[in-house]
Amino acid sequence: MRISSAFLWTSLALSWGTYAQSSSVDAYLAAESPIAKAGLLANIGPSGSKSAGAKAGIVIASPSHSDPDYLFTWTRDASLVFAVIIDQYTLGLDTSLRSHIDDFVSSQKIIQQVSNPSGTISTGGLGEPKFNIDETAFTGSWGRPQRDGPALRANALITWSNHLLKQNNASYVTSTLWPIIKLDLDYIKNTWNQSSFDLWEEVSSSSFFTTAVQHRSLRQGAALANAIRETSVVADYTKQADNLLCFMQSYWNTAGYMTANTGGGRTGKDANTVLASIHTFDAAAGCDAATFQPCSDRALANLVAYVNAFRSIYAINSGVPSNVGIATGRYAEDVYFGGNPWYLTTLAVAEQLYDALIVWKNQGSITVTNLSKPFFSLFSSGISTGTFSSSSSTFNTLITGVQNYADSFVNVVAKHTPSGGGLAEQYSRNDGNPLSAFDLTWSYASLLTADGARNGVVPASWGAKGLTVPGTCSGNSGPTAHVTFNVNAETVFGExxxxxxxxxxxxxxxxxxxxxxxxxxxxxxxxxxxxxxxTNVEYKYIRKFNGGVTWESDPNRRFTSPASGSSTLNDVWR
Known part of the structure; x- marks a missing residue:
């Protein structure tokens, strides 16, 4: 579905400054989008000009092989990239992409079965974050597990499945796609309530981004299962989707933002949350706050808190007015490569705003609440709470202001895009020069989705409309085994x-x-x-005495828990 370009602008209300900015963004995106598309495809499979050595359907994160080495395939990144490709194909934007999608399906069927440090297909291996580009396991030290990858892969493949069902190709969905999707959904169903490293691979706790995309996957997975008559799983998927929706609400900080992680010791103001909103966007759900839709009052308040966290810490943001876009990064406390803005996080802000505009225009009204009032005050000082219809001057003022605000974030990216159009991972907080991995595939994907949202492209609905948050949240430990830990250890009194x-x-x-x-x-x-x-489990024994803690010597002990029943571990302190 598209919104016409004429509807995107209320030309009589535009100032010359706004017009000039929109024209510059138009020009930038017209030039940059083909470059981003080519850059994205160059990083996929053996035919990609920058992905030599990659198997068919494998997405490399970046051709960068040192400082940093990103020449791997991350399940998260690959799934987000193919969500873009699948949307472009299914929405009729580029029908030449079918072979890439078929290759991705085949590659993920293989990747799922590769034994890795997180386990096998039946012992947690689906939580492995990255693999070598020849589809073999990466065995180095890393933050494991990461549970967003299976959800994002399922989301992309469910979108593809729903398209094929409309094309009367149920046999392929049932025989080829569903077995891949079901493995991911079963993993999510059983493990969503367990700790996971976040999408930045740094904090092991519960992560809002992961919870949000897991909720989406189980919700639309249940609907797909119904559609193909795999009804035995529907009740379990729906139950855990309800639990996830309930758990999502617990991340809300009453200070007015969504806390990114339950651990990590940071403020919690993090691009994690903005990315969650755009990757669970469902225009049919309107401005629903429970699913954190882009135009909801919670998502808008969160956006203000997130963006403002970067206003005073980056030199390149100095002197920028509060209603004009700035460079944004992962989180304010970031120190990776010096802690810089990222292209994809800055574009994510713009995309959330473009998504919000789509909904407001479709429904013909904007509602301002006490929670979202600080956001709307950026464009109409002294605005009151209430609902403003499309026939009102306030509606037009807000639409124009938000459009201009969104474009100003794209302008930041445009300003710091090098002449060749290549998008790295980061750009310097001091002078805007590209930093870290070059030709980052996720950066290119983010440019394409932001451009699409600006042009009114609406992804397929995933079932967020009309959901009710359960009155009581329940966890899900999944299947367990009863394990007895025995260790022979001599101690002193009080130890x-x-x-x-x-x-x-x-x-x-x-x-x-x-x-x-x-x-x-x-x-x-x-x-x-x-x-x-x-599950593959690592553990150690520790001694506590007089307030002190003594750990066993390395390496960590390891075992794989049984599928059911009980087991006993007999150890000797070392």
């Missing part, structure tokens, strides 16, 4: 033994929250714990 490890049941490596063992059969210390079933 105690604890165990901690890589899963929530073992306190996620927290010495403060480690699980105490009992000494009923001293010198054997014991405790029985329900551990997620079929």
């Amino acid at each position: 105690n033994i604890f165990v901690t490890g890589s899963v929530g049941a073992l306190a996620n490596w927290s010495p403060d929250n480690a699980i105490a063992l009992n000494a009923d059969n001293y010198p054997i210390w014991s405790v029985a714990i329900d551990i997620p079933a079929s």
Whole structure:
């Protein structure tokens, strides 16, 4: 679905400055979008001009092979890239992309089955974040698991499945796509309530972005299962989707923003949340706050808090008025490569605003609440709360102001795009020069989706409309196994033994929250714990005495929990 270009502008209300800005953005996107499309395709498979060595359908994050080395395929990045490709094909924007989609499907069928440090297909391997571009496992140290990848892959493939069903190709959906999708959905259903590294691969806790895309995947997965008569899974998927929707609300900070992670020790103002809003955009849901739709009062208040976190910390933002776009990064406390703005995060702000404009124009009204009032005050000082119809001057003032504001973020990206049009990962907080990995595929994808949203392109609905948040939130530990930990450890009076490890049941490596063992059969210390079933687990024992903590020597102990029943580990302190 598209909104006509004539509808995008209320020309009589535009000042010359606004017109000049829109013209410059028009010119930039007209030139940059083909470059971004070519850059994205150049990083896919053996036919990509910058992805030599990649198997068919494999997306490289960047051709950069050192400082940093991004010559890998991340499930998250690849799925977001192919969500763009699938949307372009299914919406009729580029029907030449079918072979790429077919290759992606084949590659993910292989990748899912590759045993890796996170496990096998049945022991947690779907949480592995990245692989070598020849479809083999990356075995180096990394932040594992990352549970957003399976959800994003499922979301992309469900969109593809729904398109094929409309083309009367149910047999391919059922025989080829559904087995891949179901593996991801079952993984999400069983593990969503367990800790995961966030999309920046730094914080292990619960992450709003991950929770939001997982909710979407189970919600539309249940609908797809119904459509192809795989009804046995619908009740479980729907139940856990409800639990995820309920859990999503717990991230809200009453200071007026969505907290990005439940851990990490930062403010929580993070591009994570803006990215969650645009990647769960469903125009049919209007401005629903529970699903954090781009035009909801929560999403708009969050946007203000996120953007303002960068106004005073980047030199290139100095002196920019509060109603004009600035460079934004991942989060204000970032130190990676010096902590700089990213092209994709700055574009995400613009895309959220363009998505919001689509909905406001479609519904013919804008509602201002006490929560969203600071956002709308950027464009109409002294604005009151209430609903303003499209026939009102206030509606037109706000539409013009938001359009101009969105374009100003694209202008920031345009200003710091090098002459050849290549988009790196970051640009310098001091002078705007490109930094870190060059030709980042996700940067190109973000440019394309922001441009599409600006032109009124609406992705397919995923079922966010009319959802009700359950009155009581429930977790889901998934299937568990009863594991007894025994360790032979001699201690002095007052000294105690604890165990901690890589899963929530073992306190996620927290010495403060480690699980105490009992000494009923001293010198054997014991405790029985329900551990997620079929999971690769790392753990260590620790001693606590007089306020001090002593860890066992390296390496970490490892085991794979059984699929059901119980098991016993017999260890000796080292």
